[in-house]
Amino acid sequence: QKEVEQDPGPLSVPEGAIVSLNCTYSNSAFQYFMWYRQYSRKGPELLMYTYSSGNKEDGRFTAQVDKSSKYISLFIRDSQPSDSATYLCAMRGMDTGRRALTFGSGTRLQVQP
Amino acid sequence: GAVVSQHPSWVICKSGTSVKIECRSLDFQATTMFWYRQFPKQSLMLMATSNEGSKATYEQGVEKDKFLINHASLTLSTLTVTSAHPEDSSFYICSAEDRYSNQPQHFGDGTRLSIL
Numbered sequence: 001q002k003e004v005e006q007d008p009g010p011l012s013v014p015e016g017a018i019v020s021l022n023c024t025y026s027n028s029a030f031q032y033f034m035w036y037r038q039y040s041r042k043g044p045e046l047l048m049y050t051y052s053s054g055n056k057e058d059g060r061f062t063a064q065v066d067k068s069s070k071y072i073s074l075f076i077r078d079s080q081p082s083d084s085a086t087y088l089c090a091m092r093g094m095d096t097g098r099r100a101l102t103f104g105s106g107t108r109l110q111v112q113p
Numbered sequence: 114g115a116v117v118s119q120h121p122s123w124v125i126c127k128s129g130t131s132v133k134i135e136c137r138s139l140d141f142q143a144t145t146m147f148w149y150r151q152f153p154k155q156s157l158m159l160m161a162t163s164n165e166g167s168k169a170t171y172e173q174g175v176e177k178d179k180f181l182i183n184h185a186s187l188t189l190s191t192l193t194v195t196s197a198h199p200e201d202s203s204f205y206i207c208s209a210e211d212r213y214s215n216q217p218q219h220f221g222d223g224t225r226l227s228i229l
Contacts, residue, residue, distance in 0.1 A: 032215075032217070034217050036220070041204070041223070041225065042222050042223060043117075043119070043206050043208075043220035043221050043222040043223045044157070044206070044208075044220045045220070046217055046218075046219060046220075049216075049217045051215070088156060088157070099145055099162070099210065099212060100147060100159050100162055101147075101159075101208075101218060103156045103157050104156065105155070105156045106155075106156050
């Protein structure tokens with residue numbers, strides 16, 4: 001079983017829809033949670049960064065972390081065709097000696113105009 | 114926001130040559146840099162972690178003599194693929210962070226390496 005599970009999709013939605021992307025994880029030591037967006041042949045771009053449980057909102061994006069369920073979500077409101085990309089969740093623990101991120105496999109999102 | 118520059122973005126070379134990829138942090142001190150490899154439609158696979166001024170720590174299964182990493186300054190790390198062969202063709206991505214802050218890693222735009 002992978003440490004971080006993410007549905008690979010593809011997920012296809014109409015323009016304007018609310019998109020829900022999710023990851024589950026098994027390592028209770030994870031404390032920092034990130035969502036990255038990756039366009040084809042580009043590096044990942046940081047979208048959201050949260051510490052521990054709770055919600056964080058930035059424009060059309062909302063990140064939620066539920067540590068009790070080991071479940072994180074990214075919501076995209078009013079989705080646009082330009083949101084079409086692969087979305088990667090990533091996380092790490094507090095261990096200052098091991099700062100590498102553990103990634104989900106990525107969800108491909110397609111927003112249809 | 115923080116910017117990480119990676120160069121070159123695409124390189125094609127003959128089998129047996131060595132290729133150097135640079136990763137620079139433009140507006141922060143990158144005390145730690147990471148090198149990843151990504152195959153089509155797959156997630157990022159960590160190859161190695163380097164702290165400025167120290168030897169890199171390689172993940173299991175990654176040949177350190179094949180993938181040479183140098184992190185001699187707080188703004189530059191290099192990955193050299195030595196004696197590259199077609200199976201080394203891949204998308205290589207670096208990321209950087211200041212480990213004394215709690216800011217997340219920021220990624221370069223990747224290097225597409227094609228070995229003929």
